[in-house]
């Protein structure tokens with residue numbers, strides 16, 4: 505692998521998937537790099553609100569969303585059954601989507617993955633761990649180049665494994681000239 509992209513996305517969780525769609529359907533050439541060889545099979549997120557539904561609609565999932573979600577109130581209780589937190593209501597929202605949407609994350613990620621793979625300008629590379637730093641002595645065996653890189657950091661701060669910028673500090677990586685970053689398989 506030694507490719508050029510308009511935007512590189514490190515991490516193919518639900519956020520990386522959605523971003524890849526939003527960029528890819530506008531014609532950007534996007535390379536996505538995910539260190540895990542297969543999708544994580546268990547849910548972490550279980551709820552999103554109506555603004556997120558609107559983003560997913562913009563990503564082309566508008567027709568599938570009612571099949572993937574249960575509009576409901578999200579209520580947390582302690583062991584005694586006492587209510588700690590209530591999110592959402594059945595009220596109509598400005599966007600037209602329910603305020604609270606319960607979902608199964610693996611199902612949603614499968615739908616996002618199908619949409620990503622329908623976009624010819626997006627390439628997904630699995631089993632590739634990416635790092636913003638290039639090893640001493642030159643380029644790594646495989647590499648990608650992109651003037652913009654947006655990274656996930658799901659590993660503990662200080663870990664040397666994920667050194668891409670976090671989503672909140674995403675921006676140009678080595679502007680104005682294209683920057684290379686290293687990737688290794690596995």
Ligand SMILES: Cc1cc2nc3c(=O)[nH]c(=O)nc-3n(C[C@H](O)[C@H](O)[C@H](O)COP(=O)(O)OP(=O)(O)OC[C@H]3O[C@@H](n4cnc5c(N)ncnc54)[C@H](O)[C@@H]3O)c2cc1C
Pocket residue numbers: 514515516517518519520521537538539540548549550551552632633634635656657658659665666667668
């Ligand atoms: C118990 C729990 C409950 C939660 N409930 C909710 C909820 O109800 N609603 C909600 O919105 N959110 C919830 N969250 C947060 C939820 O996990 C996130 O919203 C969602 O999964 C974030 O997606 P993501 O794509 O940002 O990150 P992730 O799903 O963590 O994906 C990041 C990806 O980046 C990859 N990666 C990391 N480093 C590298 C690297 N160096 N190279 C290549 N790939 C790399 C990882 O393998 C991973 O696949 C919850 C989290 C937990 C743990």
